[in-house]
Amino acid sequence: MDKKVLFSLRNVKKYFPLKKKSIFQKEQLYVRANEDINIDIYEGETLGLVGESGCGKSTLGRTLLQLYPATEGEILYYGDDPTGENPVDLTKLSKEEIRKMRNDLQLIFQDPYSSLNPRMTVGQIITEGLKAHNLIKKDDKDSQKYILDVMEKCGLAPYFVHRYPHQFSGGQRQRIGIARSVALNPKFIVADEPVSALDVSIQSQIINLLLDLKEQENLTYLFISHDLSVIKYISDRVGVMYLGNIVELTETKKLYEHPMHPYTEALLSAIPTTDVENKKKIKILEGDIPSPINPPSGCKFHTRCRYCTEVCVEVVPEMRELEPGHFVACHHPLGME
Ligand SMILES: Nc1ncnc2c1ncn2[C@@H]1O[C@H](COP(=O)(O)OP(=O)(O)OP(=O)(O)O)[C@@H](O)[C@H]1O
Ligand code: SF4
Ligand SMILES: [Mg+2]
Incomplete structure (x- = not known):
């Protein structure tokens, strides 16, 4: 099966400027949150992001x-282009053009409660998004039916439509957040x-809901988690x-069975195998995470890597495709020597 690219990120960089400590500080410092990101995201896939x-x-x-806004780089979006030849570079769009695209590109948060207006009912919350994108004009019967259909898809009973966010459990609130996004009929969702x-x-109920919706609605996901078992699933x-x-x-199977980057190996060695209930944040690696303001030279992982050699300290390792579809940025990839 030919895979169709939905997004192509080219040298994407995102720096956050730090406030200067005094008027004598000449140099502007940055938090280098994203550096040289080069990835394609394929239509219909779930791309997990872990770290x-x-x-x-x-x-x-x-x-x-x-x-x-990206600091540098291109974010090519192929979603509006059936030929796959004329992508839109999202970084070049005006605010108004982005706003029009918003319904295609949605975000689901960790804590939907903070983004659900406590004074609105579930019905109003879902309607609000639809109105903002001109997907419904007035509260007629068809719109009501549409909203109830979306709620049902997301496992919310019809009589919830008049209830307020505080009347729900965490899992149900996440369903409301998902329903609000899915109602807009998006193509792509970042689930953070x-x-x-x-x-x-x-957790598994919500994950299965997301997987079902993906099939039904032809969605593509960027799924962010620090939990390796969730990402694997x-x-x-x-x-x-x-x-x-x-x-x-x-691919997921390859990564878990045959990691080639020492950092991935270290992360995987820390998956709790018996203690499933213990969902601690990943912090199994020796040494502190260096500062993203002044990251280490060469390979940024060299301060914690047990395979580090001289070249690692000096030269930034390029991302290379070492096996078909397997990209690794390391001077000494595992299993290659
Ligand atoms: N709006 C912002 N302004 C300044 N710095 C930021 C901002 N957002 C994130 N950062 C910094 O950028 C770096 C990356 O943060 P980010 O939130 O993307 O990490 P994350 O991988 O999502 O972490 P977590 O697993 O804790 O959610 C951090 O050093 C963070 O402090
Ligand atoms: S480049 Fe060197 S320091 Fe970096 S992960 Fe590979 S072996 Fe370790
Ligand atoms: Mg985060």
């Missing part, structure tokens, strides 16, 4: 959706830690991030 806290996962999701705040027993391919860079990218 330690602060490595830049959310920033990448938000930059992709143009919620943050959508189950991390939920009980383990509820939901993703077709996985990108591993370290300090702003993607260091390894391949």
Whole structure:
């Protein structure tokens, strides 16, 4: 089957300027949240993104959706182009053009509660988005039916339509957040830690809902999580991030069975195998995560890597396709010597 590219990210960089400490500070410092991101996202896939806290996962999701302007690089979107030859570079669009595209490109948050207006009922919350995008004009019967259909798809009973967010559990609130996004009939959704705040027993229900919706609605996901078991379950391919860079990218099975980047190997060795209930954040690696303001030279992982040699300290490793579809940025990829 030919895979159709939906997004192509080319040398995407996102820096956040830091406030200067004094008027004598000459140099402008930046948090280098995303550096040299080069990935394709295929239509219909779930691309998982994993890495330690602060490595830049959310920033990448938000930059992709143009919620943050990219500092550099191109974000080519092929969704509006059936020929696949004339993508739109999202970074070049005006605010108004982006706004028109918003319904195609949606974000699901970790904590939907903070984004659900507490004074609106579920029905009003879903209607609001539809009206903002001119997808419904007035509250007629057809719109009501559409909203109830979307709610049903997302596992929300019809009589919930008049209830307020605080009357729901965490899992149900996440369903409301998902319903609000899915109602807009999007093509692509960034799901940023959508189950991390939920009980383990509820997590799988929400993940299965997302998987069902993906099939029914032909969606493509960028699924962000620091939980390797969740990522393994939901993703077709996985990108591993370290300090702003993607260091390894391949099919899920390959990544888990045959990791080639030392950082991926270290992450995987830390998956709790028996203690499923224990969902601690990943922090198994020796040494602290270096600062993204002044990252290490050469390979950013060299300060913590047990395979580090001289070249690693000096030369930035390029991302290379070492096996078909298996991309690795390392001077000494595992299993190659
Ligand atoms: N709006 C912002 N302004 C300044 N710095 C930011 C901003 N958003 C993120 N950062 C910084 O960019 C880096 C990457 O943050 P990001 O939130 O993308 O990481 P993450 O991988 O999503 O982490 P987590 O797993 O904790 O959600 C961090 O150092 C963070 O402090
Ligand atoms: S380039 Fe060197 S330091 Fe970086 S991950 Fe590979 S072996 Fe380790
Ligand atoms: Mg995040």
